[in-house]
C-alpha cells in the first residue's frame with residue numbers, strides 16, 4: 001500500500017488535474033494505493049481571507065466566494081459529461097450556500113473564532129476531494145470519498161490540532177477494511193471527539209498523508225508537488241542548484257528547517273517513526289527522479305545541501321561581569337523566552353566574555369529590550385554592556401550527516417567563504433554534526449551560498465563568473481578562445497569559466513546560466529539586450545552576486561577605467577588590457593593596488609604592456625625578489641614597429657598605418673599609437689611597476705601625428721589627410737637608409753625620466769632586427785647588470801592579446817582555489 005498526496009498546485013485547474021490522472025493511471029499497475037488531495041490551489045487562503053473581510057465588515061467577501069464557486073463549477077463543467085454533472089454541482093452549491101450563511105454570521109457578529117476559521121478552512125479540501133472522487137470514477141477508478149474528519153481524531157487546539165494516534169489509527173484501519181476501492185482523502189482536516197472540525201496546521205495535507213501512511217504501515221509515501229524534490233540550495237539564489245536524490249530523515253529536517261519549502265519537518269514524523277520512505281515528486285515533470293527520504297545510511301556527499309535564513313539580527317551580550325558567573329545564560333534565554341522571541345542560533349566562546357544569539361530581525365528590538373531589562377543592574381554597574389544589535393544578517397548552513405565520519409567539512413566551508421571575502425560574524429555547530437551554521441552579512445548571502453555550493457557540489461570545479469565590457473576585437477577573440485578551451489580546462493584543471501554579462505558601447509545583456517560561448521551573440525543581438533549603461537552593468541553584476549566574479553574590461557575607455565574602484569570595493573576581481581587606469585594619476589594607480597589588496601581580490605593587467613608577452617609579471621617578480629631596475633629600453637608598440645619596419649619595403653606610410661589597423665595592432669584610434677601616447681602609457685606603467693614615482697609629465701613624447709591630423713574627428717578622414725604627408729615620412733626613411741640604419745619607435749626610462757620617440761639605429765642595436773608587430777624590452781637591473789634581461793616577441797594583435805587576457809583569467813582561477 002502506498003499513500004500518494006497531491007498539493008494544491010497539482011490540482012489548481014483542469015490541465016493540472018489531467019496530469020494527476022495520468023500519474024494515477026500509471027500507478028494502477030503498481031499495486032494498492034490511496035490518494036490525499038489538498039484544496040484546489042489557493043482556495044483555502046481565499047476563504048480564510050474572506051472570513052477576515054466579513055469580520056471587518058468588508059462585503060467584498062461575497063465576490064470572493066462567488067468567484068471560488070464559479071471556479072469549482074467550471075472544473076466540473078469542463079471535465080464531466082453534462083448528464084452526470086447535476087449531483088456534483090448540487091454538492092458544490094450546497095457547500096457554498098453553507099459558506100455564505102457562515103460568512104453572513106461572521107459579518108453580523110463581527111467575530112471569527114479559531115474554531116470557526118477551522119470550519120471555514122475545511123471547505124477547500126472537502127470540495128476538491130469530493131469532486132476529484134467523482135472525476136476519478138469517470139476515469140474508471142473504484143473511487144471512495146473519505147472525509148478525514150471521520151477518521152483523524154484530534155484535541156481542540158483549533159488551527160494546529162494535536163492528533164490522537166491510537167484512536168485515529170484504529171478508525172483509519174477500520175474504514176479501510178470496511179470500504180474496498182480507491183480511497184480519495186481530504187488533506188488538512190480532522191475533528192475532535194465532539195465532532196468539531198479541526199485543521200492540522202502548516203502543510204497539513206502532507207501531515208494527513210503521513211498519518212495514513214503510518215496507520216496503514218504503507219510501503220511508501222509519495223508527496224507530489226510543483227518542484228522536483230529537495231534541492232541542494234535555493235534555486236532562486238544558486239542557479240546551479242540541483243535535486244538531492246536521497247536524504248536521511250534528519251537531513252531533510254535540517255534542510256526544511258532552513259526554509260526549503262518542499263517539506264515541513266513535523267509532517268514527516270509519523271512516516272519517519274515507522275521508517276516509511278518518503279518520495280518528493282514533481283507532478284509537472286513526473287519523469288524527474290525526485291528526492292527519496294529514508295533511513296538508509298548517508299552515502300556519497302560530505303554535505304547534502306546548503307540552506308539559509310535571511311533577515312536575521314545578531315545580538316551580542318558581553319561584559320567583564322559575565323565571566324565565570326553561573327546562571328547568565330539561563331537569564332539571557334529565560335528573558336528571551338518570556339518575550340516570546342525565537343532563538344535561531346547561539347554561540348558562546350569559552351572565554352565566556354560574550355554570548356551571541358541570532359533572532360529574526362522583526363524580533364530583534366524585543367529581544368534587546370528583554371535582555372537589557374533582565375540585566376538592568378549589571379548594565380548600570382558597568383559589568384555588562386548594552387546589547388549590541390547587528391542588523392541585516394543571514395545564516396548559511398551546510399547540512400549533511402556524513403560530516404560525522406569525515407573531518408574537513410568546516411575547513412572547506414570556511415575556506416570557501418574566506419576566499420570569496422565573505423566575513424563570518426558567528427559560527428555554530430552542534431555535536432550532532434548535522435549542520436554547520438555561519439552568520440554572514442545579508443548582502444553577502446547569495447555569494448556565500450554560491451561559494452559553498454561550488455565548494456561542496458560542483459565536482460570540485462572552480463567556477464569563474466565573468467562580466468565582459470568591450471566585445472570588440474580583443475573581447476570577441478577572448479570569448480572564442482574560452483569556448484575552444486573550456487572543455488580541457490574543466491577536464492584537466494577543474495576550472496569552469498562562464499560569461500554572464502557582455503557589453504559594448506551601445507548595448508549590454510546578461511545571462512544567469514552563462515552565455516553559450518560557442519555561439520555567443522553580440523550584445524545587441526542577445527535576447528534581453530538593453531541600452532548600455534555602465535552604472536547599471538556594475539549594479540547588475542553586483543546583484544547577480546556570484547562567487548569568484550571577474551570584471552573583464554576589453555575597452556580602451558576612460559569611463560570604464562573610472563569604475564574600477566567601485567568594482568574592487570565590491571570584492572570583484574579585474575582583468576584588463578585597458579591601460580587607462582594604470583596610466584592615470586599615480587595616486588589612482590596606487591589606490592587601485594591598495595584596494596585590491598585590502599579587499600583580497602586580484603587586479604591583473606599583464607596585457608597593458610606588450611600584449612601577451614610576460615613583461616609585467618616578470619618585472620613584478622624581479623621587484624618582489626629584491627632586484628632594482630636601473631634602465632628600461634624598449635620597443636613597446638606592435639603597431640609602430642609594424643609601421644616602421646613594413647614601411648621599409650616601399651609602401652606609402654599612410655598605407656602601412658591602415659594595414660596595421662586592419663591587422664588589429666593599433667588602438668581603436670591609430671593616432672593613439674602614432675602620437676606616442678600608447679607607448680608613453682606603457683613606459684609609465686613599467687616605471688610604476690619598477691616602484692618609481694613616475695608621472696605622465698615625467699615622460700617626453702615625440703608625436704608622429706602631423707599637426708593638421710590631430711583634430712580630425714573621423715578616423716577615415718584622418719587616413720585621407722595622412723596621405724598628404726607620405727612624402728615627409730619617406731624622407732625620414734631615406735635619411736636612415738643612407739646611414740645604413742633603421743627607424744624604431746622606442747621608449748627609454750632611466751633616472752626617473754622617460755623618453756618616447758623615433759630613433760635611427762645602426763645594426764649593432766638589438767632593436768635593429770625587429771620585425772612585424774615585435775616588441776622587445778631590455779631590463780638592466782642590479783642583478784642583470786652587465787647584460788640586460790630581454791623579452792621579445794609579437795606585442796600586438798587580437799590573438800596574442802586575448803591569450804594574455806585569458807591567461808590572467810586562468811591565473812585568477814588558481815589564486816582563488
Ligand SMILES: NC(=O)C1=CN([C@@H]2O[C@H](COP(=O)(O)OP(=O)(O)OC[C@H]3O[C@@H](n4cnc5c(N)ncnc54)[C@H](O)[C@@H]3O)[C@@H](O)[C@H]2O)C=CC1
Nearest residue numbers: 470471472473474504505555556557577578668796797801
Ligand atoms: N589590439 C591590441 O593588440 C591590443 C589591445 N589592447 C587593449 O585592448 C583594449 C581593446 O582593444 P580592441 O579590442 O582592439 O578595441 P575595439 O575598438 O575593437 O573594441 C573596444 C570595445 O569596447 C567597447 N566600448 C568602448 N567604450 C565603451 C564603454 N564606455 N562601455 C562599454 N563598451 C565600450 C566598444 O564598443 C568595443 O566593442 C584596448 O584598451 C587596447 O589598448 C592591449 C594590448 C594589445
Ligand SMILES: N[C@@H](CC=O)C(=O)O
Nearest residue numbers: 637638639666667796
Ligand atoms: N596598440 C598597441 C597594442 C596594445 O597595447 C600596439 O600597437 O602595441
Ligand code: NA
Nearest residue numbers: 606609611613
Ligand atoms: Na604583457
